[in-house]
Amino acid sequence: xxxxxxxxxxxxxxxxxxxxxxxxxxxxxxxxxxxxxxxxxxxxxxxxxxxxxxxxxxxxxxxxxxxxxxxxxxxxxxxxxxxxxxxxxxxxxxxxxxxxxxxxxxxxxxxxxxxxxxxxxxxxxxxxxxxxxxxxxxxxxxxxxxxxxxxxxxxxxxxxxxxxxxxxxxxxxxxxxxxxxxxxxxxxxxxxxxxxxxxxxxxxxxxxxxxxxxxxxxxxxxxxxxxxxxxxxxxxxxxxxxxxxxxxxxxxxxxxxxxxxxxxxxxxxxxxxxxxxxxxxxxxxxxxxxxxxxxxxxxxxxxxxxxxxxxxxxxxxxxxxxxxxxxxxxxxxxxxxxxxxxxxxxxxxxxxxxxxxxxxxxxxxxxxxxxxxxxxx
Amino acid sequence: xxxxxxxxxxxxxxxxxxxxxxxxxxxxxxxxxxxxxxxxxxxxxxxxxxxxxxxxxxxxxxxxxxxxxxxxxxxxxxxxxxxxxxxxxxxxxxxxx
Ligand code: SF4
Numbered sequence: 001x002x003x004x005x006x007x008x009x010x011x012x013x014x015x016x017x018x019x020x021x022x023x024x025x026x027x028x029x030x031x032x033x034x035x036x037x038x039x040x041x042x043x044x045x046x047x048x049x050x051x052x053x054x055x056x057x058x059x060x061x062x063x064x065x066x067x068x069x070x071x072x073x074x075x076x077x078x079x080x081x082x083x084x085x086x087x088x089x090x091x092x093x094x095x096x097x098x099x100x101x102x103x104x105x106x107x108x109x110x111x112x113x114x115x116x117x118x119x120x121x122x123x124x125x126x127x128x129x130x131x132x133x134x135x136x137x138x139x140x141x142x143x144x145x146x147x148x149x150x151x152x153x154x155x156x157x158x159x160x161x162x163x164x165x166x167x168x169x170x171x172x173x174x175x176x177x178x179x180x181x182x183x184x185x186x187x188x189x190x191x192x193x194x195x196x197x198x199x200x201x202x203x204x205x206x207x208x209x210x211x212x213x214x215x216x217x218x219x220x221x222x223x224x225x226x227x228x229x230x231x232x233x234x235x236x237x238x239x240x241x242x243x244x245x246x247x248x249x250x251x252x253x254x255x256x257x258x259x260x261x262x263x264x265x266x267x268x269x270x271x272x273x274x275x276x277x278x279x280x281x282x283x284x285x286x287x288x289x290x291x292x293x294x295x296x297x298x299x300x301x302x303x304x305x306x307x308x309x310x311x312x313x314x315x316x317x318x319x320x321x322x323x324x325x326x327x328x329x330x331x332x333x334x335x336x337x338x339x340x341x342x343x344x345x346x347x348x349x350x351x352x353x354x355x356x357x358x359x360x361x362x363x364x365x366x367x368x369x370x371x372x373x374x375x376x377x
Numbered sequence: 378x379x380x381x382x383x384x385x386x387x388x389x390x391x392x393x394x395x396x397x398x399x400x401x402x403x404x405x406x407x408x409x410x411x412x413x414x415x416x417x418x419x420x421x422x423x424x425x426x427x428x429x430x431x432x433x434x435x436x437x438x439x440x441x442x443x444x445x446x447x448x449x450x451x452x453x454x455x456x457x458x459x460x461x462x463x464x465x466x467x468x469x470x471x472x473x474x
Contacts (some may be wrong), residue, residue: 003422003434004403005385006443015450036409042380095427123428125410145427148381151413152429159395195435200381203424203432226381228409229446255438355380 003255007227014233017055023239024059026107033061033193034242036235037184037327039177040146040198041068041355042226048360050228050291052235060239063191063327064360066283067198069145069173070097070353074279075315077173078103080308084140084171085111085118087306093127093132094142096120097353102346104313104333109314124156131160132166140302143170148200150291151265157293157300169302172292175278177201178209179289185217189328194238196224196231204269206261211249218247225253237335272297281315281349282322321348324357338362361375381426383434384409386419400425 004019022033038044044064047053053062066072082103092108099108099120112118115139121127124141131139143153153170160168177198184190197210202223210221220241224234224372234252241248251257255376271294278290303309314324319341320334331337331350341347350356354363384400389411391397396411400423406430414430417423423430 001387003439006439009446012443012446012450015446019449122407123410125428148431149424151431152410152427155410155412155429200424200426200431203381233442233446255435255442256432262413265431268413334449 004227007225007229009229011240012179013232016229016236020060020232020236020239021057023059023236023243027059027243029058031059032191033059034239035193035327036063036196036238036242037063037065037192037194037368038196038224038231038234039065039067039181040108040196040201040226040363041065041071041353041357042200043198043224043231044068044357046054046226046228048357050231052228052231056235058090060235060293062235064194064324064330064357065184065327066280066325067146067177067201068350068353068355068357069149069175071103071349071356072169072175072280072283072320073098073101073144073173073349074281075103076312077171078107079311079313080216080303081142082106082111082170083308083311084302084306085116086114087116087138089138090306091117091119091130091137091139093119093121093124093130093139095144098142098144099353100346101349112352117281122324124153125159128156128159128163128165128168131165132163132263135167137167138305139168140306141168143172143174146175146177146198147205147269148198148203150269150273151204151262154268157272157297158268160280161297169300169305170293171302172273173278174273174291176275176289176291178213179286180280181210181213181221183283183286183289184326185219187212187326189326192219192327193242193308194220194247196234196238197221199223199225199230202251202253202257202261204262204265206242206266207249207251207257207259208261214247214249220247221249223249223251223253223257225256229233246289246328256335280325281323282319284322316347321350321356321358324348324350331361334358334364381424381431383422384425386411386417386421386423386430389419398430400430 127141273291274294276292350358384402388399422434424432
């Protein structure tokens with residue numbers, strides 16, 4: 001496929017790696033490695049799958065960030081989803097990777113095997129169509145995701161209103177990238193020297209929100225794509241800034257990301273959603289880090305419709321996904337990794353989603369962190 | 378779920394006032410919503426996420442980036458062999474996916 005294969009070319013990857021090596025050739029082994037965080041789980045997956053972190057010189061360390069919406073959806077929202085999905089009058093629609101995220105004692109898959117009508121949809125509009133086709137059932141869509149997914153989810157709510165559907169609602173758990181970067185950069189334990197910002201989030205939102213973060217924290221932010229060459233180029237540009245003592249906002253994914261982003265998508269999102277505080281699984285509350293339904297669309301809120309607003313549940317004591325999500329430990333440093341906790345028996349959400357750091361390590365790495373295979377895909 | 382991939386627009390139509398398209402992902406056809414790319418045309422490439430085209434792939438920019446990556450290799454040859462201590466097993470992994 002055009003614009004996929006070209007950005008996976010091993011010869012060009014070698015060029016980029018050679019340049020990265022040159023940039024750090026003068027650093028002494030005593031200096032701590034330059035710590036670059038890829039915020040997005042899609043990039044974590046690409047990095048681990050292709051072994052990019054292991055091809056990099058020792059002077060660069062990649063820290064895996066919290067950018068997996070499945071992973072950071074808080075336990076109490078999962079429990080609300082389980083309560084709604086178990087109702088006999090409800091058709092519960094979700095993206096596929098939410099089905100195995102453990103809530104308290106069970107997941108959506110087990111609700112389904114106990115007779116709940118839980119369906120996987122590709123697009124949120126599929127859920128709207130289901131509501132239209134089943135006027136006697138309540139169709140609920142699990143609206144999770146970052147800014148990339150919000151325009152699609154917003155359109156579903158907008159269309160439901162346009163169609164006059166009173167049997168459609170959404171359980172919203174949207175999260176936003178800039179407040180997460182802010183939370184990480186301002187944490188006293190943070191080791192992050194620079195960020196790779198998520199290219200597809202920026203394709204919607206543009207790059208404007210990141211300039212103030214660069215200014216405030218004095219850390220480079222490089223908007224980065226998802227193919228192996230894109231990731232290497234993002235790392236190369238961040239490394240060049242760090243070595244030269246610069247901190248700038250840079251766009252290494254200009255074929256997809258523009259400064260203003262997708263304006264019609266932003267308008268729809270701003271109509272349907274409004275910024276709110278949001279709990280992140282494993283991390284805790286980050287102020288103004290999410291979107292919930294705006295007052296104009298409050299009638300589509302599944303939490304109110306099914307009276308699950310008060311469900312609140314503590315997280316597993318064993319799971320260290322919070323530290324993983326903040327880049328404080330690598331997944332294989334968790335005691336439960338690969339033993340008690342595997343993709344079949346996940347203790348934390350980072351082991352469930354293929355974009356979660358724990359699952360990526362499990363799939364592509366041995367317990368000691370070495371590659372399970374050479375990553376030529 | 379955050380996966381978003383480029384596809385080629387093969388057909389555009391109006392469904393109840395919404396701009397929809399058939400998109401080709403390497404031979405697999407899917408129906409997607411074009412509401413957020415009102416100007417994209419048949420033959421263009423778009424990044425698609427959960428059934429929505431969210432960004433048009435700029436062909437000129439894509440070619441420029443690839444040319445720049447090639448250029449880095451040429452420059453590198455002119456600069457001589459890269460520092461030996463950090464020579465990775467290049468090409469073994471980064472080309473995968
Ligand atoms: S390996 Fe499992 S228990 Fe440990 S942090 Fe990851 S998800 Fe949590």
